[in-house]
Amino acid sequence: MLQNIRVVLVGTTHPGNIGGAARAMKNMGLTRLVLVEPRVFPSPEADARASGADDILASTQVVASLEEALTGCSLVLGTSARDRSLPWPMLNPRESGVKVVEQAAQGLEVALVFGREHAGLTNDELQRCHFHVHIASNPDFSSLNLAAAVQVLSYEVRTAWLAGQVPVNAQASNQPARESELATMDEMEGFYAHLEQTLVAIGFLDPEKPRHLMARLRRLYGRSEVERPELSILRGILTETQKAARGEPHKRKDQ
Amino acid sequence: MLQNIRVVLVGTTHPGNIGGAARAMKNMGLTRLVLVEPRVFPSPEADARASGADDILASTQVVASLEEALTGCSLVLGTSARDRSLPWPMLNPRESGVKVVEQAAQGLEVALVFGREHAGLTNDELQRCHFHVHIASNPDFSSLNLAAAVQVLSYEVRTAWLAGQVPVNAQASNQPARESELATMDEMEGFYAHLEQTLVAIGFLDPEKPRHLMARLRRLYGRSEVERPELSILRGILTETQKAARGEPHKRKDQ
Numbered sequence: 213m214l215q216n217i218r219v220v221l222v223g224t225t226h227p228g229n230i231g232g233a234a235r236a237m238k239n240m241g242l243t244r245l246v247l248v249e250p251r252v253f254p255s256p257e258a259d260a261r262a263s264g265a266d267d268i269l270a271s272t273q274v275v276a277s278l279e280e281a282l283t284g285c286s287l288v289l290g291t292s293a294r295d296r297s298l299p300w301p302m303l304n305p306r307e308s309g310v311k312v313v314e315q316a317a318q319g320l321e322v323a324l325v326f327g328r329e330h331a332g333l334t335n336d337e338l339q340r341c342h343f344h345v346h347i348a349s350n351p352d353f354s355s356l357n358l359a360a361a362v363q364v365l366s367y368e369v370r371t372a373w374l375a376g377q378v379p380v381n382a383q384a385s386n387q388p389a390r391e392s393e394l395a396t397m398d399e400m401e402g403f404y405a406h407l408e409q410t411l412v413a414i415g416f417l418d419p420e421k422p423r424h425l426m427a428r429l430r431r432l433y434g435r436s437e438v439e440r441p442e443l444s445i446l447r448g449i450l451t452e453t454q455k456a457a458r459g460e461p462h463k464r465k466d467q
Numbered sequence: 468m469l470q471n472i473r474v475v476l477v478g479t480t481h482p483g484n485i486g487g488a489a490r491a492m493k494n495m496g497l498t499r500l501v502l503v504e505p506r507v508f509p510s511p512e513a514d515a516r517a518s519g520a521d522d523i524l525a526s527t528q529v530v531a532s533l534e535e536a537l538t539g540c541s542l543v544l545g546t547s548a549r550d551r552s553l554p555w556p557m558l559n560p561r562e563s564g565v566k567v568v569e570q571a572a573q574g575l576e577v578a579l580v581f582g583r584e585h586a587g588l589t590n591d592e593l594q595r596c597h598f599h600v601h602i603a604s605n606p607d608f609s610s611l612n613l614a615a616a617v618q619v620l621s622y623e624v625r626t627a628w629l630a631g632q633v634p635v636n637a638q639a640s641n642q643p644a645r646e647s648e649l650a651t652m653d654e655m656e657g658f659y660a661h662l663e664q665t666l667v668a669i670g671f672l673d674p675e676k677p678r679h680l681m682a683r684l685r686r687l688y689g690r691s692e693v694e695r696p697e698l699s700i701l702r703g704i705l706t707e708t709q710k711a712a713r714g715e716p717h718k719r720k721d722q
Contacts, residue, residue: 232612232615235611235612235615236611236612236615238605238608239604239605239608239609239610239611239615240604240605241604241605261612263612264608265608305622306626347622348625348626348629349494349495349496349625350493350494350495350496353493353494353519353520354494355494356490356491356494356618357487357490357491357516357518357614359612359615360487360490360491360494360614360615360618363611363615363618363619364618364619364622367560367602367619367622370603370604371561371603374603411704413711414704414707414708414710414711415707415711416703416704416707425700428696428697428700429700432691432693432697433691435690435691435692436687436688436690436691437690438687441683442683442686442687445680445683445684448671449666449669449671452669452670452671453669453708453711455669455670456668456669456670456708456711456712457711459714
């Protein structure tokens with residue numbers, strides 16, 4: 213079950229932090245590390261700080277974009293400082309652990325995304341996350357070391373997982389039963405691209421003045437955790453809307 | 468209150484870990500670090516890893532024995548691997564955070580004691596602790612980095628402290644911060660009627676064979692708990708879609 217959880221580090225500068233993150237993960241039973249454009253990897257510094265978590269480093273995937281790192285994921289949590297211009301659904305580390313384990317236990321793929329040491333995640337990257345995770349820290353000294361942040365989140369995942377081994381907590385879940393599988397991140401990205409084209413076609417979105425329109429729509433649908441059959445409906449609506457925008461007469465499917 | 472809590476590191480070998488521990492403490496609002504016979508301190512490596520927690524390092528006390536480090540303490544917790552020849556009262560990190568904060572809030576002095584990187588605390592040292600703390604880790608790779616262990620315990624202390632600051636009800640809420648008011652039920656009904664008309668207009672919904680389409684869309688948007696500004700966006704999209712279906716040329720709002 214824990215193998216459905218991947219840790220994604222974006223743009224890591226210090227290879228020591230990659231090693232520290234690998235060790236923290238392995239201590240907590242997580243195994244899958246994905247690096248998006250690390251500055252240096254592999255590296256002797258990473259090996260040293262991994263201190264025995266060599267197997268995690270050996271199987272680490274290095275990819276060129278966050279999108280690629282999230283392929284197949286149904287739930288994405290991104291770490292973030294608290295104040296953002298566009299508020300987003302927030303979880304604390306404890307809630308994150310519970311959510312991640314609930315989803316992974318259903319066989320779904322989950323990603324925990326951590327940003328750059330100094331700059332964190334960009335707004336664009338944060339908008340690809342369903343939830344933002346904030347580790348409540350000292351307001352005067354709030355930025356955790358990257359490996360330390362991975363440690364806290366991995367610890368909460370393990371704690372939730374161990375609690376789930378005991379039947380009592382199974383009931384604590386607030387989650388309504390799902391009818392179907394969740395859409396994956398790449399399916400959602402396909403939808404957002406389609407939605408954007410359609411909004412341009414009907415004249416609702418001005419590509420030269422996009423404002424926060426797509427971000428707001430991502431936040432809305434992201435919160436909803438769209439299921440696959442629902443996504444087909446949404447895509448179907450977009451396809452018919454595009455036809456209408458082109459002035460094509462519509463045909464009902466069953467005609 | 469947090470100033471009644473001291474972190475004690477016994478026989479630390481790597482000065483980098485002292486710096487990492489100082490950073491983790493400061494991130495979580497702890498300030499008092501005591502070192503029992505560190506191999507090297509002060510050290511540029513400790514300063515580098517402290518990454519701004521210089522004030523903690525500057526006020527760090529170095530002492531010659533655990534006894535001295537614990538002067539004045541009413542409660543002492545020591546980290547430990549699980550299996551010890553002499554069973555001892557055990558706490559997990561969460562219970563530890565609560566216990567530490569309860570005592571510190573009464574004005575009592577509390578110590579969190581961490582052992583050597585490879586050998587931990589001796590039996591004699593462990594017997595000076597009221598409770599042992601075990602961080603439940605992967606049995607095949609159980610030894611956390613020292614700074615990572617300090618991070619986990621400090622995080623649980625802060626979490627317990629914050630829980631004490633916030634009225635119970637506010638905490639119980641799982642609700643992510645909202646930017647805006649939720650749409651009311653009647654506003655949502657207006658939206659669903661508008662959505663249905665639009666889907667008929669673009670030929671996606673056959674009024675004679677509606678199937679469960681509207682029910683599915685209600686479930687999707689209902690789950691999302693739509694906010695008022697989001698609802699305006701959705702209504703705007705529907706209005707433009709209807710125009711496209713009527714073959715009207717579109718106008719951008721700001722043109």
